[in-house]
Amino acid sequence: MGTDGVDVAAGYRFEGAVLELGALVVGGMVDSGAGIRVPLKAVSRHGLVAGATGTGKTKTLQVMAEQLSELGVPVFLADVKGDLSGMATPGVDDPKVAERAASVGQEWRPAGFPCEFFALGGVGDGIPLRATVTSFGPTLLAKVLGLTAVQESSLGLVFHFADQNGLPLLDLKDLRAVIQFLVGDEGKEQLKALGGLSKQTAGVLLRQLIAFADQGADQFFGEPEFETAELLRTTPDGRGVVSVLELPGVQDRPALFSSFLMWMLADLFNDLPEVGDLDRPKLVFFFDEAHLLFRGASKAFLESIAQTVRLIRSKGVGIFFVTQTPKDVPSEVLAQLGSRVQHALRAHTPDDAKALKATVSTYPKTDYDLGELLTSLATGEAVVTVLSDKGVPTPVAWTRLRAPRSLMAPSDPAVMRGVLDASLLTARYAQAVDRESAYEMLAGRMEKAPAPEEKPQASAVEQVLKSSAFRSMTRTVGTTLGREIARGVLNVFKRR
Ligand SMILES: Nc1ncnc2c1ncn2[C@@H]1O[C@H](COP(=O)(O)OP(=O)(O)O)[C@@H](O)[C@H]1O
Ligand SMILES: [Mg+2]
Secondary structure (H helix, E strand, O other): OOOOOHHHHHOOOOOOOEEEEEEEEEOOEEEEEEEEEEEHHHHHHOEEEEOOOOOOHHHHHHHHHHHHHHOOOOEEEEEOOOHHHHHHOEOOOOHHHHHHHHHOOOOOOOOOOOEEEEEEOOOOOOEEEOEOHHHHHHHHHHHHHOOOHHHHHHHHHHHHHHHHOOOOOOOHHHHHHHHHHHHOHHHHHHHHHHOOOOHHHHHHHHHHHHHHHHHHHHHHEOEOOOOHHHHHOEOOOOOEOEEEEEOOOHHHOHHHHHHHHHHHHHHHHHHOOOOOOOOOOOEEEEEOOOHHHHOOOOHHHHHHHHHHHHHHHHHOEEEEEEEOOHHHOOHHHHOOOOEEEEOOOOOOOHHHHHHHHHHHHOOOOOOOOHHHHHHHOOOOEEEEEOEOOOOOEOOOEEEEEOOOOEOOOOOOHHHHHHHHHHOOHHHHHOOOEOOOOHHHHHHHHHHHOOOOOOOOOOOHHHHHHHOHHHHHHHHHHOOHHHHHHHHHHHOHHHHO
């Protein structure tokens, strides 16, 4: 095998549908006839796009997402910097783009893609994404909050108590209200009966929940809950819908970002059937600025990400992490990623040098001097290795990437408004609904509760249980049993 390119190019001829990444560079010259590509089949074996800021990671993501949509595969993009909203708008033909396209053998035509714009809890331009506290469940919430094992099991007891007593946990104030009830005078007996939840731990939980709400989680928890199946849609003309999650300012709220994404993956995992190795993925996620997912996350949370990544593959879902260096990704996750597109790395500081060395050591054997190559790649070039159609790693290939056909900048606000106005999802999700749930039920009970001497036999919870509001709630929210079973399935992430 040599860097002369013949063997390398041969390693990129596959059976079946592919995503064209670009063309091989041989001794600094692009060989427009030597296409470098990923088999569509390999996309559900996950991947990594890495490189320093400004080296072309997001454009690589865009090039892949465009072709997936065109092949009828729905895509989800986490748009941290706002530039991915450009997917909705046809790109601009300028001499640079024309030169790049010609050099890599790409017939470039401008194109916009069928986008939906989402926003976490309605912060930013998009259809608000929300989830209920109950569907989040205590396990995931504990991981997000970085709780200890004892605190986690205490939180589990709070959920159990709420389920048993028909107190729906829809938003964070519901959860806070139930904890407050349990540690208050009226909840004394129930707290004792629960066993295992100390007042002190309850106090910690309350403080953690308040801090979490301050990160913006308050707007995110509630109804109507987002149906993750919406992400799996194609358009009438057979293109995959591109769901773009707009995340302005998420740098300051990484816990919210990562918890929401984990919820979404867990929910999909729950709902999708086991399919084994498909010829084409059902959905592909691109997590741009993925270091935000892992930054400051607890060990338990990192483990559950690794497990999710491993397990969701068999459901036909592919995940691509896009970040500065492979070091940003925990090694258990890194080991699950079949394809790698590595853009230029810096080597200014001793830390950079260490990261570079670590990166080089993870590549298969190659004739390239990777340490040299990785620090000298031009913008929009990368070192690529993917899984072949037979599932084996391809030769390492110095690649010049194709140019995106959609806009390499944010879409105009008017374009985004148009997309939102035309969306069928707006009617379903735009308006938050605050149904009567634990908070209102407990607050109402405290106001209306008769003095103890008048009605000493009924406990506060019994009164809630008997209320007509509660009875109508059990009909709409579903049975306690159903909810506990659903959570049991989500707990698969904990057990494995
Ligand atoms: N594949 C590409 N085609 C055309 N231009 C590119 C490509 N990759 C990078 N560029 C140019 O480099 C700039 C930075 O790329 P970008 O993907 O935003 O970097 P990163 O995400 O790594 O910070 C883009 O705005 C664009 O001008
Ligand atoms: Mg970027």
